[in-house]
Amino acid sequence: MSTFSLDDERREFAAWVREIGARRLRPLAEAGTPGAVNRPLIKEMGRLGLLSRLFPGSCDDLASGQAASTDLCLLRENLARECTEAETALALQGLGSYPVLQSGSDEQVRRWIPAVAAGDAVAAFALTEPEAGSDAAALELAAEPDGDGWRLSGEKVWISNAPEADFYTVFARTTAAAGARGVSAFVVPADRAGLSGEHLEMLSEHPIGRLTFDGVAVRRDELLGEPDRGFRVAMRTLDLFRPSVGAFAVGMAQAALDAAVEHAGSRQAFGGPLRDLQSVSHTLAEMAMRTEAARLLVHSAAAAYDAGEQRLAGRAAMAKLLATETAQYVVDAAVQIHGARALRKGSLLEHLYREVRAPRIYEGASEVQRTIIARELYR
Template sequence: MAKTMAASNAAPVADGGAGAVAQMPDVDRSFLDWPFFEDRHRDLAERLESWCAGLSVDHGDVDAACRDLVARLGTDGWLAHSAGSLDVRTLCLIRETLARHDGLADFAFAMQGLGTGAITLFGTEAHKSWLPQTTRGRAITAFALTEPRSGSDVANMETMARRDGSDWVVSGEKTWISNGGIADLYCLFARSGGPGPKGISCFLLPGDAEGLEVVERQEVIAPHPLAHLRFNEVRLPEEALVGAEGQGFRIAMSVLDVFRATVGAAALGFARRALSEAAKRVRERELFGAPLAELQMVQGHIAEMALDIDAAALLIYRAAWAKDRGAERVTREASMAKLFATEQAQKVIDMAVQLHGGEGVRKGAVVESLYREIRALRIYEGASDVQKVVIARQVLG
C-alpha cells in the first residue's frame, strides 16, 4: 500500500514565459490509500508524479505547447489511457496530477479523451482506426458541441446535417471549441432530424475538411486553443456517422457522463497545489514577529481549505469508482463531483491568493495562474447552475 508521498520536484508556472518552473511544495497524497483505488492506480500515480518532475512547458505559444504536450503524452504512454477500455479512476488521477503541475498539460490530456469518447463508446472498427493516432499523440482531437445560441441547452443546437445522396452535408457554427483550429479530428454534433434531442446525430470530421472555417481564435484569461468554427456545406461520407442517426444526444451525454467527474479531478489538482503553496507561504511569511501560520485565523483558513479538498476528492473518486464498477450511468454522482469540486476549488484558490497578499496577484505567481485556470471549470462541460438542475432532477426522479 502507498503511504503519504510528498512531492518536492520542479513544476511549471503558467506565466507566459518559456519553460518557467517553480519548486513544488509538499503535497498530501495519502488519499491514494483510500479503498477506491487498486495497486495499479497507486503505481500509475507514482510513475506520473516522476514524469511530471521533468515537465517544462513554454506557454508563450499555446498551439505549439499543446502539440508538443500531446506528442509527449502519447510517446510516453499516458494517452493510452484516454481511449479504449476507459478506467475513470485512472482518468481522474491523471488529470488531478497533471493539473497540479501544469494546467495546459491537463488540458492536452483531457481533450484527447473527450474528443475520442464517442469513438471509444459507440464507434465502428473503421472509426477506431483513429485511436492509434490519437493515443500515440500523432493526431489532436476536439469535441464540437457548443454553439453560439446553445451551450448548456444542447438539445436546441442549430447546426444542420442533411443527406445528399450517400453523403452528409453540414452547415452551421460551433463556438468555444477546445483545440479548435489545431485539431486533426472533430467529434461533431449536428441536427439531422426534427427538433429536440432525438434529432441530433454525431459525426467524425477531419480537421482538413473542405468548407471548415476557423472564424475566430478565442482568447481567454487562462490561454488554451479555442475557436469559433463555421461549417460551409462540409461534405462527409455516410461512414462519418457515429452510432445510429438521431443517437447524437445520447452519445454526447454518455461521453460527458464518463468525463464530467474528471473535470472535478482537474479542479482538485488545482486546489491541492493552491493549498500547498498557501501552507508554504504562511510558514515562511512573518507578521508581527511570528509566522502567519501561528495566527488562529490563518489556521482556520487552512483547515477549511483542507476540508474542502478532501470532501471534493471523496465525491470525485466515488463517482469514478461507481462508473468503473459497472454502473450504466453516474449522472447524479458525476454532477455532484463536478459541481462541488469546481466551486470549492475556486474558494480554496481565492484564499491562497489572499494569504499571499500582494504576491498573490503578481503576474506569473503560481496562485495567480491557478486563479485564472480554475474559473472556466465552473462553466465548461456543464455550468454549476446547470449541474444543480441535473442533480435536482435525479433526486426528484
C-alpha cells in the same frame, strides 16, 4: 481499490505522474505559446504513454476498451497538481476522441485512436453553438441529406482546440424540431472543404475557437453510431468525463493548498509565522477539509461509474459541482494568504487563479449540475 483509498500500485502511479508532470511536461508547457495547441507537449505525452492510458487496450489494439473513470481521475488530478496545461491536453484528447472510441466503426477507430494515443493527431469535441450551450439539445447546426451522406451548415463556438485540431467530433441536427432525438454525431477531418475557423481571445492557455461549416460534406461512414442518436453519443462521453473534471479541480485545489501551507509556515508577520495567526490557520483548515471532501466525492462518483451502478447522473453532477466550486474557493483563499505576490505574472497562484474559473462553466455549468441533482431527487 476502495472508494476512499488507493492501493500501493496506484499511489506509485500517481507519484510518477506528478514527477514527470513537473520534470518533463512543465518545461514544455512553459515553452509553448498561450492560446495555441502545444504539439511538442502532446507528442511527449504520447511518447511517455500518458495518452495511451486513455485507451487501455493491448499495444496492438488500443481501442479494445475505455479507461476506468477512477483511472481518469487519478491521471487528471495528479497532472493538474504539477502542470495544468498537460492535464488539459490529455482531457481534450480524450473528450474529442471518445465518441469515436465508444460509438465509431472499426475503421474509424483504427484511423484516429492510435494517432491520438501517440500524440500525432489532435482531437476536438464540437458540441456548443452560439444559441446552444447548457441546453445542448437545442443545437441548430444543420445536416442536410446529400446523396449517401450529409452536408453540414452552421457554426460551433467555444470549441477547445479549434481551429487547430486535426479532426472534430461534430454534433448536428438531422431531424428538425426533434430536440435531443434529432441529433447525429460525425467525425470530421479538419481539412474538409468548407470547414473554416478562427481563434477566440479567451482567458485560456489552450486554443478556443469558432468553427464555420459551409456545406461541409460528410459521408455515411463518418457517422458515429446511429442517425438521430448523436445526443446519446455526446452524453456517453460526458458521463464518463464529468467526474474527472472534478478531479482536475481537486488537483488545482491541492496545488493551491500546498503553496498556502508552505507560505504560511515560512512567512514572518506580526512576530511569528503566518500560520500562528488563527485567521490564517483556520482558513488553511477549511481549505484542507473542502479539498478532501471534494476528492472523496469525486472518487465515489468514479467508483460508482466503474461498478456499473445505475442513476449516476446525480452523483457525477455532485462531484463536478462540489469540486469545481471548492477549487475556486481554495485558490482564492491561497491568493489571499499570499497577498500581492500571488498575482505576480507567471506565479503558480496567478496561473491557477486564471485556470480555475472555466471548469465551473464547461461540461455543464454549476447551475446545470444543481438542476441535474434536484431532478434526480424526484426520479
